[in-house]
Amino acid sequence: MSEATIYNWKAKYGGLEVSEAKRLRSLEDENAKLKRLLADAMLDNAALKDLLTKKW
Numbered sequence: 001m002s003e004a005t006i007y008n009w010k011a012k013y014g015g016l017e018v019s020e021a022k023r024l025r026s027l028e029d030e031n032a033k034l035k036r037l038l039a040d041a042m043l044d045n046a047a048l049k050d051l052l053t054k055k056w
Helices: 003-013 018-053
Strands: none
16 A cells, blocks of 8 residues: 555544444445436436437
């Protein structure tokens, strides 16, 4: 590990307890999952709009 990595880690997690760091990690994972779900829903929405605007 480089010194820069350790410095960044300490800046992010330095004041946290282990349980708080675990909770932060789980929240970050959940946030990433929700962002993927939102992106999928937006793509589905855009596809439906394109389908509805076509002239048959």
